[in-house]
Amino acid sequence: MxxxxxxxxxxxxxxxxxxxxxxxxxxxxxxxxxxxxxxxxxxxxxxxxxxxxxxxxxxxxxxxxxxxxxxxxxxxxxxxxxxxxxxxxxxxxxxxxxxxxxxxxxxxxxxxxxxxxxxxxxxxxxxxVVFEAEEVRGATGEPMQRYSAYRARWWAKWQATKPAPLAVPRSVPVVKAHSVPLPEPFPSAMELGYDLVTPWIEPGERNGQKRLQWFIKGPIHTYGNGRNQPGIDGSSQLSPHFRFGTLSARTAIHTALGALAKGGRVSRADVLIWIDELVWREFFQQVLSAFPRVVEGPFRDVAVPPVREPGPERDRLFQAWCDGKTGYPIVDAGMRQLNRTGWMHNRVRMIVASFLIKDLRIDWQSGERYFMRQLLDADVAANNGNWQWCAATGTDAMRGYRIFNPVLQSKKFDPDGAYIRAYVPELARVAAKWIHEPHMMSLDEQRRAGCRIGVDYPLPLVDHAQARREYLDLGKQQVSR
Ligand SMILES: Cc1cc2nc3c(=O)[nH]c(=O)nc-3n(C[C@H](O)[C@H](O)[C@H](O)COP(=O)(O)OP(=O)(O)OC[C@H]3O[C@@H](n4cnc5c(N)ncnc54)[C@H](O)[C@@H]3O)c2cc1C
CATH class of the missing domain: 3.40.50.620 (HUPs)
Known part of the structure; x- marks a missing residue:
C-alpha cells in the first residue's frame, strides 16, 4: 500500500x-x-x-x-x-x-x-494539541468559555491519561526510486514573493529541541517572575516551534514534568505555571474550534467605547504605533522588537495591544492583522484569542475597562530600561530615572543623553491620563444607553 x-x-x-x-x-x-x-x-x-x-x-x-x-x-x-x-x-x-x-x-x-x-x-x-475541543468539555458537554474552568478540566484529563509522545518511526517504507520523480530544491522566500530574512529564532526540529532542553535546565525554574521581564531571556521563545509543529506540546510537557521527577534544583511551582501557558494555548485552540465565528468579529457583544473614525488622523496614529514611534518607550521597544525580529515578549504584547485599543481607540482587528503579518509565531487561535482578551470582547476577557498604564508597566517590568535601550537606540544614554518617560527630561538632561525629544525621539502621541479618561467616559456612555 x-x-x-x-x-x-x-x-x-x-x-x-x-x-x-x-x-x-x-x-x-x-x-x-x-x-x-x-x-x-x-x-x-x-x-x-x-x-x-x-x-x-x-x-x-x-x-x-x-x-x-x-x-x-x-x-x-x-x-x-x-x-x-x-x-x-x-x-x-x-x-x-x-x-x-x-x-x-x-x-x-x-x-x-x-x-x-x-x-x-x-x-x-x-x-x-494535547486534547481536542471535544475532549475537554463542561459538565453538560458544552464548549468552555472560562480559562480557569477549562484549566481544571484539562489537568484532570491529563492526570487520567498522560498521553505519551511517539518515537521517530524506526522502520520506514521507502518509495521505489524510479516510480516518482525527485523534487526540485525548495523555492526561496523571494521566489514565493517574500523578502529574504534570517529568522531571529532558529528554525527546525533540532533547534526547537535544543531550546527546550536549555529552557528546562534553567529559566523554567524562575519562570513565574522571569516571564514578566522583557529585558531578560526568561521565557521559552518556543512559540514559533509550537506554531509550525517543530516541537509537540506533548513532548514539551513531558520534558518539563520529567525535569521535576529528576529532582535537584527545580521549582515545581514555576514548571506548572509554564505548562499552564500551554494550556492557554489549547484553550484558545478549543475556542476557535468550537466558536469559529471569532475570526469574523467579537466573541461577546459587549458595550465597548467606539473606535476612532476612519481618516488621516486615525491612520497617522496607527502608523506611529506600527513603526514604534508613539513616544512611549515600552510600546515603541515592543513594536520595534516585533518589526526587527518577528517576535515580541508576552508582557509587552499586552501593553502594546492595550495602548492601541484604549489609548488610541483603534479597532483591535487592525492590531490583530498587523501582528499576523509580523509574527514568527503568527497563529490564528492564539492571536485572535489574545487580541479579544485585551479588547474585553473575548471568551475570557480582560476585565471591562482595565487599561494598562504604559509608564507604570514599564517601570515595574523593565525597571532599568534594559529592554527599551536594546530596541530604541535613541534612548540608549537616557538615565534610568527618565527612560520610561523621556519627554519629562529638561533640555539640559536631553543634551547630556544625546536625545532631543520631539526631534530624535517623538513626544508622546497622546496623553495617557487624558486618553484613559476619554475611554472610560465613552465606556460609561455605552453602558448607560
Ligand atoms: C495581543 C497578543 C497577541 C498574541 N499573538 C500570538 C500568536 O499569534 N501566536 C502565539 O503563539 N502566541 C501569541 N500570543 C501569546 C504569547 O504572547 C506568546 O505565545 C508568547 O509570548 C510566546 O513566547 P514564549 O514562547 O517565550 O512563551 P512561554 O512564556 O515560554 O510560553 C510557552 C508557550 O505557551 C504558549 N502561550 C504562552 N502564552 C500564551 C497566551 N497568552 N496565549 C496562547 N498561548 C500562549 C505559547 O505556545 C508559548 O510558546 C499573543 C499574545 C498577545 C497579548
Missing part, C-alpha cells in the same frame, strides 16, 4: 502521529508539502514567518532523507495539488494531522471529498 503523508503545521519526525501511522500501515511512504499559493498571495503572514517555515522545511527534508524518505513539494491550490499528487503517484491512502482553523477545516473537507471520489481514503490524527 502506498501512502502520502501531507505535512502542514507538524514539521518534525518526533511524536508525529500521521507519519508514524503511515509507516506502520504502508509499504511505501511519500511525504508531501504544499506551498499554498492563495494563502501566500493573501499576505496574511509576513516574511519572518515564511522564512522560518522554509528553514523548518529544509531541516525536515534532511531529517526525512536520513530515514531514506524524500520530502516532495508542490505549489498551488492545496485542493488541486494534493488530489493531483494522489492521482499521479497512485496513492492508496493519504495521511495528515488535523488543523482547527476554520479555513483549514473547509480545505481539508474539500480535499477529503475529492480524494473519496478517486477512491482514496484519508486518515487524520490529533497532533497540534
Amino acid at each position: 502506498r501512502g502520502i503523508v501531507w505535512f502542514r503545521r507538524d514539521l518534525r519526525l518526533h511524536d508525529q502521529p500521521a507519519l508514524t501511522a503511515a509507516c506502520e500501515a504502508c509499504s511505501e511512504v511519500m511525504p508531501l508539502f504544499v506551498f499554498d499559493e492563495p494563502l501566500l498571495r493573501s499576505r496574511v503572514f509576513g516574511s519572518a514567518c515564511v522564512n522560518f517555515m522554509l528553514g523548518c522545511l529544509q531541516e525536515l527534508a534532511s531529517a526525512l532523507a536520513g530515514l531514506g524518505l524524500t520530502l516532495r513539494w508542490r505549489r498551488g491550490e492545496p485542493l488541486d495539488e494534493v488530489v493531483q499528487a494522489a492521482r499521479e503517484w497512485k496513492a492508496d491512502v493519504v495521511y495528515w494531522n488535523r488543523d482547527y482553523e476554520p479555513g483549514a477545516i473547509q480545505r481539508d473537507l474539500a480535499v477529503q471529498q475529492q480524494l473519496a471520489q478517486l477512491g482514496v481514503p484519508v486518515r487524520t490524527f490529533k497532533d497540534h
Whole structure:
C-alpha cells in the first residue's frame, strides 16, 4: 500500500502521529508539502514567518532523507495539488494531522471529498494539541468559555491519561526510486514573493529541541517572575516551534514534568505555571474550534467605547504605533522588537495591544492583522484569542475597562530600561530615572543623553491620563444607553 503523508503545521519526525501511522500501515511512504499559493498571495503572514517555515522545511527534508524518505513539494491550490499528487503517484491512502482553523477545516473537507471520489481514503490524527475541543468539555458537554474552568478540566484529563509522545518511526517504507520523480530544491522566500530574512529564532526540529532542553535546565525554574521581564531571556521563545509543529506540546510537557521527577534544583511551582501557558494555548485552540465565528468579529457583544473614525488622523496614529514611534518607550521597544525580529515578549504584547485599543481607540482587528503579518509565531487561535482578551470582547476577557498604564508597566517590568535601550537606540544614554518617560527630561538632561525629544525621539502621541479618561467616559456612555 502506498501512502502520502501531507505535512502542514507538524514539521518534525518526533511524536508525529500521521507519519508514524503511515509507516506502520504502508509499504511505501511519500511525504508531501504544499506551498499554498492563495494563502501566500493573501499576505496574511509576513516574511519572518515564511522564512522560518522554509528553514523548518529544509531541516525536515534532511531529517526525512536520513530515514531514506524524500520530502516532495508542490505549489498551488492545496485542493488541486494534493488530489493531483494522489492521482499521479497512485496513492492508496493519504495521511495528515488535523488543523482547527476554520479555513483549514473547509480545505481539508474539500480535499477529503475529492480524494473519496478517486477512491482514496484519508486518515487524520490529533497532533497540534494535547486534547481536542471535544475532549475537554463542561459538565453538560458544552464548549468552555472560562480559562480557569477549562484549566481544571484539562489537568484532570491529563492526570487520567498522560498521553505519551511517539518515537521517530524506526522502520520506514521507502518509495521505489524510479516510480516518482525527485523534487526540485525548495523555492526561496523571494521566489514565493517574500523578502529574504534570517529568522531571529532558529528554525527546525533540532533547534526547537535544543531550546527546550536549555529552557528546562534553567529559566523554567524562575519562570513565574522571569516571564514578566522583557529585558531578560526568561521565557521559552518556543512559540514559533509550537506554531509550525517543530516541537509537540506533548513532548514539551513531558520534558518539563520529567525535569521535576529528576529532582535537584527545580521549582515545581514555576514548571506548572509554564505548562499552564500551554494550556492557554489549547484553550484558545478549543475556542476557535468550537466558536469559529471569532475570526469574523467579537466573541461577546459587549458595550465597548467606539473606535476612532476612519481618516488621516486615525491612520497617522496607527502608523506611529506600527513603526514604534508613539513616544512611549515600552510600546515603541515592543513594536520595534516585533518589526526587527518577528517576535515580541508576552508582557509587552499586552501593553502594546492595550495602548492601541484604549489609548488610541483603534479597532483591535487592525492590531490583530498587523501582528499576523509580523509574527514568527503568527497563529490564528492564539492571536485572535489574545487580541479579544485585551479588547474585553473575548471568551475570557480582560476585565471591562482595565487599561494598562504604559509608564507604570514599564517601570515595574523593565525597571532599568534594559529592554527599551536594546530596541530604541535613541534612548540608549537616557538615565534610568527618565527612560520610561523621556519627554519629562529638561533640555539640559536631553543634551547630556544625546536625545532631543520631539526631534530624535517623538513626544508622546497622546496623553495617557487624558486618553484613559476619554475611554472610560465613552465606556460609561455605552453602558448607560
Ligand atoms: C495581543 C497578543 C497577541 C498574541 N499573538 C500570538 C500568536 O499569534 N501566536 C502565539 O503563539 N502566541 C501569541 N500570543 C501569546 C504569547 O504572547 C506568546 O505565545 C508568547 O509570548 C510566546 O513566547 P514564549 O514562547 O517565550 O512563551 P512561554 O512564556 O515560554 O510560553 C510557552 C508557550 O505557551 C504558549 N502561550 C504562552 N502564552 C500564551 C497566551 N497568552 N496565549 C496562547 N498561548 C500562549 C505559547 O505556545 C508559548 O510558546 C499573543 C499574545 C498577545 C497579548
